[in-house]
Amino acid sequence: MYAIIRTGGKQYQVESGDTLRVEKLQGDVGDTVELSEVLLLVDGETIKVGQPVVEGARVVAKIVEQGRHKKITVFKKKRRKGYQVKKGHRQMYTALTIETIAA
Template sequence: MFAVIETGGKQYKVREGDTLRVEKLDGEPGSDLTIDRVLMVGEGSDVRVGKPTVDGGSVKATIRDQGKGPKVRIFKKKRRKGYTKRQGHRQPYTEIEITGVQG
């Protein structure tokens, strides 16, 4: 059974046993969480689509890791003005493992 979930403003197609990185969620590694924003759930030709979410649909997951992604370098320059600006950013993420899909 698969589900399409929404978290952090993004949508993910997940199945039981999948591991994925999502935008940072609160919680310690090893703790369980439930995602209620299930947009679609089903298997084969038996698919239920929510308006906007599926009633009674939920996805259970376990937090595996909290971390930061690779550094993104930002460089701004205005020609002939002597203006340059350097900046970096590392986006925090949460790595989760899907333990169950209920629809």
């Protein structure tokens, strides 16, 4: 059984036991999070497609880490104008382990 969920403006295909990094969610390490935006649910030969979400379906996940990705460098420059700006950015993330997918 797998599901396609939406969180943080992105879509993820998840199965029970998967670990994935999503945009930062509120909660501490060890907390349980319920993701209710299930767009598609596949159970063997049975496929449920949401309009836009599948009614009554939910994915329960456990927070295993709250962290920050590697730093990226943002560099802006305008040629012949003497303008340049260098910045760094580290995006926050939440690592989740999928526990159950409930129809």
